[in-house]
Amino acid sequence: MVKKEWTTQGYIDEPAPAGTDLSAEIRKMCEQKKAVILAHYYTRGEIQDVADFIGDSLALARKAAETDARIIVMCGVHFMAETCKILSPDKKVLAPDLNAGCSLADSCRADDLRKFKDEHPGYKVVSYVNTTAAVKALTDVVVTSGNAKKIVDSFPKDEKLIFGPDRNLGAYINSVTGRQMLLWEGGCHVHERFSVAEVVKLRQSHPGAKVLAHLECKGPVLALADVVGSTAVMLEYVKKSADKEFIVATEAGILHEMKRSCPDKTFLPVPPEISEGSLGCSCNECDYMKMNTMLKLYNALKYEWPVVDVDPEVAREAVKPIERMLSLS
Structure with a gap:
């Protein structure tokens, strides 16, 4: 009891x-x-x-x-x-x-999504899996970062779509499909902190390293990456790659599995950008x-x-x- x-x-x-x-x-x-x-x-x-x-x-x-x-x-x-x-x-x-x-799931409340749908009649809702059950209940189809492009491509080209809650993932899918989905203004607080400047610094000090970035990162960070995708995509890549050093732009917990799977390889976590006036947190981990x-x-x-x-x-x-x-x- x-x-x-x-x-x-x-x-x-x-x-x-x-x-x-x-x-x-x-x-x-x-x-x-x-x-x-x-x-x-x-x-x-x-x-x-x-x-x-x-x-x-x-x-x-x-x-x-x-x-x-x-x-x-x-x-x-x-x-x-x-x-x-x-x-x-x-x-x-x-x-x-x-x-x-989850900061990403919390950025899209069911009541807010319901109101947004009412304001945009005729739109289908594509929701990232990082959402509450209540938001999923208002959704037409759920996607993961790994299958989002394929699922979005399954809709007719003229279908009106709302994509949420991750604006970075949605923007990437728009860029590779030529769509103009309406994007919900949500994001992951960990992935939002990764910056071009920090990736560039690591690349300069480790010129031979491959850069891996999760699709929840901002577009400019993705543009610098050799591999963009889900955690599963990144894991599969490091296992098969002949390269020995990797710069990783996602939550640092993934490094545990990367090191376990590839003990002979080196993995460098991208630190978050410290903004002026911030508390100085250099953490690239999810407190939740x-x-x-x-x-x-x-x-x-x-x-x-x-x-x-x-x-x-x-x-x-x-x-x-x-x-x-x-x-x-």
């Missing part, structure tokens, strides 16, 4: 017994409770190491849906846990910390992703809380654009 005071902070911070091997206990509970742990590439390295599956959000949710697990623990951010629940309505979905949100800790994961499994649920009516609508995407991929 979860103590009442824990429910007000969104996670359980009860200390583990002295001497507890958290990794071993987490794996033991997974076996006992028939649970699977999903870890996004941007989570802490120790979280990725203890997980059953690591990857991007939608791929993880689909993988979990294919298992016979009773419990899914999503170590990522809140909208990812919602997606797991949408695709696995009969499974219990846990999130180690309910406060782990890092809210997932081993202790929170341990307690989430132990007490089977916090639980993430999605209103059944919202879930029924939200699954439709995901299914449409899968049919077009």
Whole structure:
């Protein structure tokens, strides 16, 4: 039984017994409770190491849906846990910390999108997967950074489209398709901080390194990259490439998997640009992703809380654009 005071902070911070091997206990509970742990590439390295599956959000949710697990623990951010629940309505979905949100998902509220749709009748909505269940429920088709171009290309050339919430991804898709989709003004606070100046500095000091940039980065940063794409695209590239040094413009958590997969190669994270008057943060990490800790994961499994649920009516609508995407991929 979860103590009442824990429910007000969104996670359980009860200390583990002295001497507890958290990794071993987490794996033991997974076996006992028939649970699977999903870890996004941007989570802490120790979280990725203890997980059953690591990857991007939608791929993880689909993988979990294919298992016979009773419990899914999503170590990522809140909208990812919602997606797991949408695709696995009969499974219990846990999130180690309910406060782990997403600046990109938060930039597009369902009420705001509904109003925007009303102001633009006749437009179809294409939504990036980094959105809440409520926004997905207002969407015609969901896309990932990996399949966005293909999905957008599936619409007639004269189709009126709204793309959201990531303006950088939307602008890139407009540029490679010749479309003029209306772009929602949203963005990821981590990827927004990467700048041309910082990429240039690293290139000057490492002239032989290949530059990899996530599609959530700004256009000028993408223009400097040798490879642009999703985290999965970047991972596949470094595994197959004969090059030994890479400059990486995305959340730094991905370097853990890159180093694990290619221990003989060097990966250089692009630091964010420090603007005048800022607090001086040089962090290229997502604070929300890092809210997932081993202790929170341990307690989430132990007490089977916090639980993430999605209103059944919202879930029924939200699954439709995901299914449409899968049919077009």
